Amino acid sequence: SGRIDKAYPTVCGHTGPVLDIDWCPHNDQVIASGSEDCTVMVWQIPENGLVTGMSEPVVVLEGHSKRVGIITWHPTARNVLLSAGCDNLIIIWNVGTGEAMIQLEDMHPDVIFSACWNRNGSLICTACKDKTIRVIDPRKEEIVGEKEKAHEGARPMRAIFLSDGNVFTTGFSRMMHEMDTSNGVLLPFYDPDTNVVYLCGKGDSSIRYFEITDEAPFVHYLNTFTTKEPQRGMGYMPKRGLDSDLFQDDLYPDTAGPDCAIEAEDWFEGKNGEPILISLKNGYVPGKNRDLKVVKKNILDNKLSKNAENTSPANKSASSTPSIKNEAKLEEVLKEIKSLKDLVSSQEKRIIQLEEQMSKIAI
Incomplete structure (x- = not known):
């Protein structure tokens, strides 16, 4: 039925509604969330799933002054x-150190849709x-290309990269010959392995498939999947999670695996890495995910990094004491x-004085 128990454990740490989440492509137990409380939180889910509710993230990333509506992990670099x-601010974080490494300011005069x-x-x-659609080099902090009035309508639009470097957009125009005539915002999900785009919208009851090719009209309609209930939210699962005994090479070419190509430090220094592909022919056997550890560069984080290692949500026991209480006790x-x-010291001085007085009396 798709329903879960009302008492099912949840992840609750934000003080405002959660607006976006994204699973880490390099660790199936790590998920990031953005909220109306202006923070980004990164969580590590136990390998066997949640047994009790989780309220303490591995790290809290603070840098935005207004609500955070977009979260997305780097496709090939770990912890970016x-x-x-x-x-109207984009921040690129090194989650491994909890630092805001790049801040893209003054590039967007209004709300960022995607x-x-x-x-x-x-x-x-x-x-x-x-x-306006903008293509940005984040490490150089410069706009390398932009397209004004990509869609005439004032309603939200979306833009995604295709594997060949082109940009695919969805939006609203006065003309009604576009892919979809529904009123909801079209959300594109792209499969780079097969060059297929899936379009769906909140409140809509259908998902449309299109193939992207080099031949006009470049976007070719394939099929529509229809449901009885309208869609409230959508997500895209990695293909390695498919549970199927059937395999066809043309339908399932090599796809991005969980291994990262480069580390965060390498990427921030200017290096790039292509996705490391794996074959699904013999099925995918997940390996052991390593714990996400946050090591900050200030002395105060000695305690925090131990907290991430020993009392991270994956290993934390119910009897553990928050570090803030430990600090207060230590100060006390x-x-x-x-x-x-x-x-x-004062007693020692008093004893010396008394000894001197006794020696005078004895004389």
């Missing part, structure tokens, strides 16, 4: 995460409320030790 907020990495993660394309103990030292 992009977030975009209603403050942001998408290209195949190797060297560029991003964005759709903005000002009706230090104050007591200091007061005891002061007391001992």
Whole structure:
């Protein structure tokens, strides 16, 4: 039925509604979330799933001044995460250190509707409320291409990169000969292995498939999948999660695997890496996911990195004490030790004075 138990454990840490989530492509247990509370949180789910509710993320990323509506992981570099907020700001984070490495300011005069990495993660394309599509080199912090009035309509549009470097957009126009005439915002999901785009919309009850080719009209209608109930939300699952005994090479060519091509530090230094592909012919056997550890560059994070390692949501016991309480207790103990030292020092002075008085009396 698709229903779950009402008492099913949940991940609850944000103080406002969650607006976007994205599973890490290089760790099936790690998920990032953006919220109206202006924060980004990264969570590590236990390998066997949630047994109890989770309320403490591995790391909280703070840098936006308004709600965060877009979250997307880098396709080939480990621990690189992009977030975009209603403050018209794009931040690229190194999740491994919890740092905001790149901030793309003053590039978007209005709300950002979508942001998408290209195949190797060297560029991003964005759709903005000002009706302009921008292609940005995030490490150089410059716009390398833009298209004004990509769609005439004022309603939200979306833009995604195709594997050949072209940009595919959806939006609204006065003409009604487009892919879909529904009122909902069309959300494109792209399969780079087969060059197929799936279009669906909130409130719609159909999903349309189109193949992208080099021949006019370039976007070719394939089929429509219809459901009885309208769609409320959509997501795209990695193909390695398919549970099927049938396999056809032409339908399932090699696809991106869970291994990253480069580390975060390499990417921020200017290196690029293509996705590491795997074959699904003999099925996919998941390997052991390593724990996400956050190591910040300041001394205060000694405690935090241990917290990420020992009391991360995946390993945390119900009896563990939050680090803030530990800090308060430590400060209390230090104050007591200091007061005891002061007391001992004053008593020593008093003893010396009494000894001097006794020696005078004895004489």
